[in-house]
Amino acid sequence: MKKRLFSTMTALAVTLSMVSTPFIPYSNQAVVAADAVTKPTYKNRTEIPDQYKWKLEHIYATKAAWEADVKKVEDLANAFTKHQGKLQTAAALKKALDDYSNLFRLHDKAYVYAIMSFDVNSGNPDLQALSDRAEKMTVLVSSKTSWLSPEITKIPDQKMAAFLKSASLAPYKYYLNNVLRTKAHTLSPELESTLASIKPLADAPESTWKMLYKDIKFPTVKDENGKDIQITRANFVSLLDNKNPEVRKAVFQAFYGTMAQYQDTFAQTIGAEVKGNNLLAKTRKYNSALEAALTPNDVPVEVYDQLITSVNKGLPQLHRYMELKKRVLNMKELHMYDIYIPMTEGNDSYIPYEQAQQMVLDGLQPLGEEYVNVLKEAFKGGWVDVYSTDDKRTGAYQWGAYDTHPYVLLNYQGTNDDVFTIAHELGHAMQSYYTNKKQPYISSNYPIFTAEIASTLNEHLLFKSMYKNAKTKAEKMYLLNQYLENFRTTLFRQTQFAEFEKAIHDREQKGESLNAAAVKQIYLDINKKYYGPAVVSDEEIAMEWSRVQHFYYGYYVYQYSTSFAASAALAKQVLDEGKPAVDRIRTNFLEAGNSDSPIAIMKRAGVDMSTSAPIDQTIELFEETLNELETLLNEK
Structure with missing residues (x-):
C-alpha cells in the first residue's frame, strides 16, 4: 500500500503499482505495419490531445x-x-x-x-x-x-x-x-x-527521494549511428533493449554513474525510511518492521519467509535460464545491461496506443463479455492518462476513490512491455470497479496482496492467448522467451527486492550503518546470488536500489511475487474451466474487497497462499517453460 496513507485510518482505495521492470512483450505477429507510425513526444501537458489524458473533471x-x-x-x-x-x-x-x-x-x-x-x-x-x-x-x-x-x-x-x-x-x-x-x-x-x-x-524520505530523482538530469549517449540519445527516467529501461551492446553499456553506465554521484543522499533517504519503519514497529511492540507491515493486512510473516525460501530453492532454474541466454546470444560475457535482450527476434516497432488497446481487449476475452465491455469504457471514458512528459510521475499505477471510476496512469512508450502494463493496470481497475459495486465503503479497500493477483492474472491470460494462436516456431520461441522474462522480472526479481528490503531492515535493527557503501554491497551480493555465474554483476548494478520507489512503501514488493504465483494458478483455472471459474473468481475475489483476510479470499477463489505450494508450482511452470523453449531451440 502506498505509504502516503497512514495506519490509523481506514485505508484508502488505492493501488499503486509502479512498473520498475518490463512485463511480457506482445507477439510479433500482432504488431503489423507500425514502422511508418511516428512515435509522439510531448514537451508539456498542454500539447497532449485530450483523448490521451484522464478526465479528473469527472x-x-x-x-x-x-x-x-x-x-x-x-x-x-x-x-x-x-x-x-x-x-x-x-x-x-x-x-x-x-x-x-x-x-x-x-x-x-x-x-x-x-x-x-x-x-x-x-x-x-x-x-x-x-x-x-x-x-x-x-x-x-x-x-x-x-x-x-x-x-x-x-x-x-x-x-x-x-x-x-x-x-x-x-x-x-x-x-x-x-x-x-x-x-x-x-x-x-x-x-x-x-x-x-x-x-x-x-x-519525508519518500518525498525527498521523489524530488531528488525528478531533479537529476541524465546525460546523452551516442546510438549506433552516432546520434545523441537523451536518457530519462522514463526511457531508461527501454533503452536497454537496444540491439547494440555498446549502446546498452553506455546507457547503463551513464544512468547509474549519474545516480552514483548522489549515492550518499540516496543512502540517507533509504536509511531514514528503514529507521522510521523499525522505530514505528518497536513503538507498536512488533518484533520487526516486517511483522508490522504484514499484520494489518492479515498476512502471516511466514508467507514472506517461505516466498524467499522457495524462490531461493528455484534459483538454479534462473541460473540455467541465464546460461541458455548467454549461449544462444553467443556472448563471451553476459552483463546486467544485456539481460533484457531476447534470445529470439521479435518485432520492436512502435505500437500505436490504439493498437495496444485492441491487443489488450483481444487477449482478455476469456474473462467474459461483461469484463471486456467495461475495459472498452475505460479506454474511451477518460480513465487513462497515456503519455509521459518531463514533470509527470514515472511508472504506472491505478488509483481512484469509492465515488469515482478507476483511473490509470501510464507513461506509454509504444513498446511491447507497455502493452502488458496496460493490461496489468486495468486488472487493478477492474478489481476496483467490481469491488466498489459490491462492497460498502468500509470493506471496499482491497489489500495489495490481492490487488497484484488481479493485475498479473491479466498478464498470464494475455500470454496464454498469444501462445495458443502462434503459428510459427519462431513466434512460439519469441513468446516463450518473453514469458520466461516475466518470471524473471516478477517472480525472481521482486523476490530479490524483497530479500534486499529485509536485509537492510535487519541490518538497521541490529544498529549497523546503512551508509552508501553498505547498502550497495548488500544489493550487489544479493544480485550475484540471484543471477548466478553466467551473468557479470557489473559494479554499477549496486546502485539499482536507488531508483526503486517501492522501497519507500514498507515491505510492498513481495506481493508482486506471491501474486504472480496465485494468478498463474487462477489463469489455468479460467482456461481449463471457462465460465464457472470466471464467475467464482469474480464473486469470491474481484468483488470481495477487504471483506475478509486475503488468505481466506484467495482460498475461496481457488488458491491457498498459506502454503508454499503456489510458489513451488510456479517455479515448476518456469522450468516447464524453459524446457519447452530449449526443445524448440534444439529442433533442426
Whole structure:
C-alpha cells in the first residue's frame, strides 16, 4: 500500500503499482505495419490531445467544488471527536463508524483528485500547493480520528462479543475484528494522535527521494549511428533493449554513474525510511518492521519467509535460464545491461496506443463479455492518462476513490512491455470497479496482496492467448522467451527486492550503518546470488536500489511475487474451466474487497497462499517453460 496513507485510518482505495521492470512483450505477429507510425513526444501537458489524458473533471468540475469538499472534510473531522468516550452501546459504535466511513469516503475523493492532478504536472506550482493542501487535510483527519482504534480496543471483551453479534454492526464486523486483532499494537489515544500529526515527517524520505530523482538530469549517449540519445527516467529501461551492446553499456553506465554521484543522499533517504519503519514497529511492540507491515493486512510473516525460501530453492532454474541466454546470444560475457535482450527476434516497432488497446481487449476475452465491455469504457471514458512528459510521475499505477471510476496512469512508450502494463493496470481497475459495486465503503479497500493477483492474472491470460494462436516456431520461441522474462522480472526479481528490503531492515535493527557503501554491497551480493555465474554483476548494478520507489512503501514488493504465483494458478483455472471459474473468481475475489483476510479470499477463489505450494508450482511452470523453449531451440 502506498505509504502516503497512514495506519490509523481506514485505508484508502488505492493501488499503486509502479512498473520498475518490463512485463511480457506482445507477439510479433500482432504488431503489423507500425514502422511508418511516428512515435509522439510531448514537451508539456498542454500539447497532449485530450483523448490521451484522464478526465479528473469527472471528480470535480472546478477547483471551487474541490475546495468546498475539503472544507466539508475538515468540518467533519473536527466534529468527529463528539463520539470520543461514548462508544458504550452498539448503536453508538455504529453511529461513530458510519460517520468515520462517510468522513473518509469524502476525504478519499478530495485527496486523490489533488494528488493525481499533481502527479501528471508536478512542475506546476499551483498543483504543488493543491497537493500540499490535500496532505494537510489528511493530517487533520488522521489526528482527529486516531483515537477511534484505541477506544475500540478498550471495550470489554464480553461487551464487544455482544456488539459483533448485532445485525446493525454486520457491515463493520471484519473491520472491527481487524482492530481487535492488532489490539496489542494499538497505543494510547494521545500517542496515536501524536503519530498521526507527525505523518509528514514519516513521509519525508519518500518525498525527498521523489524530488531528488525528478531533479537529476541524465546525460546523452551516442546510438549506433552516432546520434545523441537523451536518457530519462522514463526511457531508461527501454533503452536497454537496444540491439547494440555498446549502446546498452553506455546507457547503463551513464544512468547509474549519474545516480552514483548522489549515492550518499540516496543512502540517507533509504536509511531514514528503514529507521522510521523499525522505530514505528518497536513503538507498536512488533518484533520487526516486517511483522508490522504484514499484520494489518492479515498476512502471516511466514508467507514472506517461505516466498524467499522457495524462490531461493528455484534459483538454479534462473541460473540455467541465464546460461541458455548467454549461449544462444553467443556472448563471451553476459552483463546486467544485456539481460533484457531476447534470445529470439521479435518485432520492436512502435505500437500505436490504439493498437495496444485492441491487443489488450483481444487477449482478455476469456474473462467474459461483461469484463471486456467495461475495459472498452475505460479506454474511451477518460480513465487513462497515456503519455509521459518531463514533470509527470514515472511508472504506472491505478488509483481512484469509492465515488469515482478507476483511473490509470501510464507513461506509454509504444513498446511491447507497455502493452502488458496496460493490461496489468486495468486488472487493478477492474478489481476496483467490481469491488466498489459490491462492497460498502468500509470493506471496499482491497489489500495489495490481492490487488497484484488481479493485475498479473491479466498478464498470464494475455500470454496464454498469444501462445495458443502462434503459428510459427519462431513466434512460439519469441513468446516463450518473453514469458520466461516475466518470471524473471516478477517472480525472481521482486523476490530479490524483497530479500534486499529485509536485509537492510535487519541490518538497521541490529544498529549497523546503512551508509552508501553498505547498502550497495548488500544489493550487489544479493544480485550475484540471484543471477548466478553466467551473468557479470557489473559494479554499477549496486546502485539499482536507488531508483526503486517501492522501497519507500514498507515491505510492498513481495506481493508482486506471491501474486504472480496465485494468478498463474487462477489463469489455468479460467482456461481449463471457462465460465464457472470466471464467475467464482469474480464473486469470491474481484468483488470481495477487504471483506475478509486475503488468505481466506484467495482460498475461496481457488488458491491457498498459506502454503508454499503456489510458489513451488510456479517455479515448476518456469522450468516447464524453459524446457519447452530449449526443445524448440534444439529442433533442426
